[in-house]
Amino acid sequence: MKFIADMMLGRLARWLRLYGYDTRYGVEDDDEIISIAKKEGRIILTRDFELVKKARKLGIDAIYVESNSIEEQMAQLMKAGIKFGELFPEGARCPKCNGIIVKVKKEEVKGKVPEKIYRMYDEFYVCTNCGQIYWPGRQWEEMLKMDRKFKANKP
Numbered sequence: 001m002k003f004i005a006d007m008m009l010g011r012l013a014r015w016l017r018l019y020g021y022d023t024r025y026g027v028e029d030d031d032e033i034i035s036i037a038k039k040e041g042r043i044i045l046t047r048d049f050e051l052v053k054k055a056r057k058l059g060i061d062a063i064y065v066e067s068n069s070i071e072e073q074m075a076q077l078m079k080a081g082i083k084f085g086e087l088f089p090e091g092a093r094c095p096k097c098n099g100i101i102v103k104v105k106k107e108e109v110k111g112k113v114p115e116k117i118y119r120m121y122d123e124f125y126v127c128t129n130c131g132q133i134y135w136p137g138r139q140w141e142e143m144l145k146m147d148r149k150f151k152a153n154k155p
């Protein structure tokens with residue numbers, strides 16, 4: 001299952017990527033969103049009902065996202081049957097660019113992360129597309145907290 005999210009749904013797009021879903025984001029034009037969805041077999045996620053109607057008329061799957069709140073958005077997608085497994089990092093996509101994240105040896109990030117971080121952690125992951133480095137730090141803990149919150153909300 002692959003997605004393309006409209007410009008209103010940046011936060012949701014980042015979360016979908018963290019759960020491993022290939023999610024395009026950053027395309028502004030409705031017709032372009034539709035044409036990418038068609039070409040790449042993506043489901044459109046949008047806050048714009050007109051776009052949903054337009055897509056459906058062309059036989060393209062589109063989900064009208066009802067809320068602005070990330071918790072409610074996630075609950076809606078779960079209700080729609082979209083599965084959210086284990087969060088980041090195994091199988092996750094980079095929240096910044098949708099690239100694939102892989103685990104790397106600690107030595108490979110030497111000099112690329114702050115010295116203190118290098119000493120503190122043994123587990124590092126790198127985005128194969130943009131080079132962003134990830135490790136199980138405070139931000140990661142925050143994400144896991146959100147993950148538990150989403151799943152507790154599960155309808």
Ligand SMILES: [Zn+2]
Binds near residue numbers: 094098131
């Ligand atoms: Zn990336």
